[in-house]
Amino acid sequence: MDRFLARLTCTWLTASLVAALLLASGSTQAQEFITVASTTSTEQSGLFKTLLQEFKKATGIEARVVAVGTGQALDMGRRGDADVVFVHDKVAEERFLSEGFGVKRFEVMYNDFIIVGPKGDPANARSKDVVSSLKNIANAKAPFASRADKSGTHAAELRYWKAAGIDQPKAEWYRETGSGMGPTLNTAAGMNAYALTDRGTWLSFKNRGDLVILVEGNTKLFNQYGVMLVNPARHPHVKKEAGQKFVGWLISPAGQAAIAAYKIEGEQLFFPNYKAS
Numbered sequence: 001m002d003r004f005l006a007r008l009t010c011t012w013l014t015a016s017l018v019a020a021l022l023l024a025s026g027s028t029q030a031q032e033f034i035t036v037a038s039t040t041s042t043e044q045s046g047l048f049k050t051l052l053q054e055f056k057k058a059t060g061i062e063a064r065v066v067a068v069g070t071g072q073a074l075d076m077g078r079r080g081d082a083d084v085v086f087v088h089d090k091v092a093e094e095r096f097l098s099e100g101f102g103v104k105r106f107e108v109m110y111n112d113f114i115i116v117g118p119k120g121d122p123a124n125a126r127s128k129d130v131v132s133s134l135k136n137i138a139n140a141k142a143p144f145a146s147r148a149d150k151s152g153t154h155a156a157e158l159r160y161w162k163a164a165g166i167d168q169p170k171a172e173w174y175r176e177t178g179s180g181m182g183p184t185l186n187t188a189a190g191m192n193a194y195a196l197t198d199r200g201t202w203l204s205f206k207n208r209g210d211l212v213i214l215v216e217g218n219t220k221l222f223n224q225y226g227v228m229l230v231n232p233a234r235h236p237h238v239k240k241e242a243g244q245k246f247v248g249w250l251i252s253p254a255g256q257a258a259i260a261a262y263k264i265e266g267e268q269l270f271f272p273n274y275k276a277s
Helices: 002-025 040-044 047-059 070-079 090-098 130-140 152-163 181-191 199-204 240-250 253-261
Strands: 033-039 062-068 084-087 102-118 144-146 174-176 194-198 211-215 222-230
Touching: 033 040, 033 070, 033 240, 040 047, 040 062, 040 181, 040 199, 047 062, 047 240, 047 253, 062 070, 070 084, 070 090, 070 152, 084 090, 084 240, 090 102, 090 152, 090 222, 102 130, 102 181, 102 199, 102 240, 102 253, 130 152, 130 211, 144 181, 152 194, 181 194, 181 199, 181 211, 194 199, 222 240, 240 253
Parallel strands: 033 062, 033 084, 144 174, 144 194
Antiparallel strands: 084 222, 102 194, 102 211, 102 222
């Protein structure tokens, strides 16, 4: 009997110790979190690491990011696999809203797209005009690395090709990676190829090889980001209150200041531009 009581006491103490350690480390299941489907550019640029820390400090809520292309992020929202979507393809975002999958779209910040390519620029692509640059690349049949992943960047790239008179390149020189911005830039660096990228990912990208910025500063290259709560009327399990807190914090003075403060080597990557309607 004494041995049984001793074993029971030991088991109780062990369980109590484990519970205490979990509480001390914050690893309890009760901790509130939301799932944010967002773009690889916000993740790979390092912005989210800063933003999510500030958001958690302000609210106690953990935001867990799934970084994919914009098309995939919106599909996650359609399936109810995310509470919030934070993406950059206004046309696709407005379609998402019209289909009833989002509650309301808020513009949060912007940066811009650029075209990078070999320092020697064999296609003579250096220009202020993205359309003429792409025409020169196509005419020269110079290697071009495309994400080809239905992301916001890929959607923008296809719009630029169409404006250049090419619906979608289908040629040996046009290499579709089917991957995020970082891996696509790695491919471009390895092939000494041209590529369209967002500036944020480029500034945080280290494996540049012989690549340099060749096209920038054109108003057509403007890149707007928007955020939406996934519609809980479609998916009742969506964490409406916590998700709305994340949206509200992003467009608040604190959230907008955190976006503006994020820099790499002194250069600002994203520019907050929320305006109350």
